[in-house]
Amino acid sequence: MTPPAHSAREALVQYFRTDQLLGLKEVPVRLPQPRTSAPASCKKAVSAAAAAERAELLRVLDDDQVKKCTKCGLSESRGHTVFGQGSSAARLVFVGEAPGFEEDRQGVAFVGKAGQLLTRMIAAMGLSREEVFICNVLKCRPPNNRDPAADEIAKCSPYLYEQLAIIEPEVIVALGAPAAKTLLQTTQGIGRLRGRFHDFYLSGIEGIGPAIPLMPTYHPAYLLRSPGEKNKAWADLQAVMKRLGLPLPK
Numbered sequence: 001m002t003p004p005a006h007s008a009r010e011a012l013v014q015y016f017r018t019d020q021l022l023g024l025k026e027v028p029v030r031l032p033q034p035r036t037s038a039p040a041s042c043k044k045a046v047s048a049a050a051a052a053e054r055a056e057l058l059r060v061l062d063d064d065q066v067k068k069c070t071k072c073g074l075s076e077s078r079g080h081t082v083f084g085q086g087s088s089a090a091r092l093v094f095v096g097e098a099p100g101f102e103e104d105r106q107g108v109a110f111v112g113k114a115g116q117l118l119t120r121m122i123a124a125m126g127l128s129r130e131e132v133f134i135c136n137v138l139k140c141r142p143p144n145n146r147d148p149a150a151d152e153i154a155k156c157s158p159y160l161y162e163q164l165a166i167i168e169p170e171v172i173v174a175l176g177a178p179a180a181k182t183l184l185q186t187t188q189g190i191g192r193l194r195g196r197f198h199d200f201y202l203s204g205i206e207g208i209g210p211a212i213p214l215m216p217t218y219h220p221a222y223l224l225r226s227p228g229e230k231n232k233a234w235a236d237l238q239a240v241m242k243r244l245g246l247p248l249p250k
């Protein structure tokens with residue numbers, strides 16, 4: 001008998017709480033398949049025409065600008081640009097730091113080990129990657145996964161702002177310090193920022209224009225290195241679920 005969807009999610013939640021999940025390297029796991037649709041959808045109730053229009057705007061931004069971009073030196077060392085992917089009508093957007101080796105190779109965001117963990121975190125929320133949107137501050141990989149330089153962030157972040165303006169999510173999750181610092185224009189560390197919502201202004205100027213609630217949390221790559229922090233990240237994601245009206249696990 002096929003288990004009910006909520007049981008699959010609860011199984012994932014339990015799994016997320018165990019060290020097994022964060023020790024993916026050694027453990028060939030076969031997790032329950034995530035639901036393809038949540039009881040409360042994480043896609044906005046926009047018309048098919050509006051969703052298609054947003055998808056087209058994202059495609060044009062990617063094809064006409066990001067893929068051709070040479071604004072910073074990372075264009076010389078990249079394999080592929082990594083625009084991000086997911087639903088153009090997503091209520092929830094995850095923003096990470098920059099593509100890694102596997103992302104650069106495939107041109108897809110969050111597909112390496114950290115990406116596999118993010119996929120499981122999203123599944124534990126009762127969602128699928130296709131229902132949300134996943135992207136990074138930088139669209140090209142810094143060599144050897146070094147930290148993004150300030151000028152690279154300054155040159156690349158307008159693409160991210162444009163993506164967020166097109167999608168207009170209800171909540172943003174910033175994964176790790178570079179994403180949180182860029183979007184909130186702060187120098188505070190992720191340990192101080194996480195755990196509560198902040199206002200993100202699409203205008204880039206505090207107090208100007210509409211604000212989107214932003215939850216900073218730990219990057220999945222950090223959680224792989226520091227499994228003791230996973231409960232904090234899960235608490236952050238539960239706060240996001242509550243904000244979106246998604247059912248919380250018992």
Ligand code: SF4
Pocket residue numbers: 066069070071072073074075081138139140152155156
């Ligand atoms: S990192 Fe961003 S600004 Fe730099 S080349 Fe790539 S797309 Fe352009």
